[in-house]
Amino acid sequence: MNDTDRRLIALLRTDARASVASLAKALGVARGTVQNRMARLAADGTIVGYTVRLKxxxxxxxxxxxxxxxxxxxxxxxxxxxxxxxxxxxxxxxxxxxxxxxxxxxxxxxxxxxxxxxxxxxxxxxxxxxxxxxxxxxxx
Missing domain, CATH: 3.30.70.920 (Lrp/AsnC effector binding domain/regulation of amino acid metabolism (RAM) domain)
Structure with missing residues (x-):
């Protein structure tokens, strides 16, 4: 896992519903890069799911x-x-x-x-x- 992966995970922790486009903009990378990294992080078990947090x-x-x-x-x-x-x-x-x-x-x-x-x-x-x-x- 590199710095871009860690920054992506931090953004997803803040808002797991963020669009790929907004994540790409925040990271300064292409949308395809975000999609590929999210797919890889899910495939290797780093990201195991997305959830809703309630107050x-x-x-x-x-x-x-x-x-x-x-x-x-x-x-x-x-x-x-x-x-x-x-x-x-x-x-x-x-x-x-x-x-x-x-x-x-x-x-x-x-x-x-x-x-x-x-x-x-x-x-x-x-x-x-x-x-x-x-x-x-x-x-x-």
């Missing part, structure tokens, strides 16, 4: 949180498999330091969060969790 206040599951998870011994893979099956888990990340996993959670109410937290804490291999509700979003 947090219009999402159905408006309540969001980050849960940090400490895992016993070498049970990280088993815990990740279990968390993938939890409906409240929107994304999972490995991390370093005190915690092993960071889970992004979504729920439609505090009661929904409470139920999800109770289910997650019962997963074998989880030794400790800490959850922080996200109160405001300043950039998305």
């Amino acid at each position: 947090p206040d219009v999402e159905e599951q408006r309540m969001r949180a980050f849960m940090t998870v400490a895992v016993e011994g070498n049970k990280v893979d088993a815990v990740i498999r279990a968390l993938r099956g939890e409906p409240a888990v929107a994304a999972l990340h490995s991390t370093n330091g005190r915690w092993d996993i960071v889970a992004e959670l979504r729920a439609d109410s505090l009661e929904g969060f409470d139920r999800a937290l109770a289910r997650i804490r019962l997963i074998e291999g989880i030794s400790q969790t800490e959850t922080s509700l996200l109160l405001s979003t300043f950039k998305f």
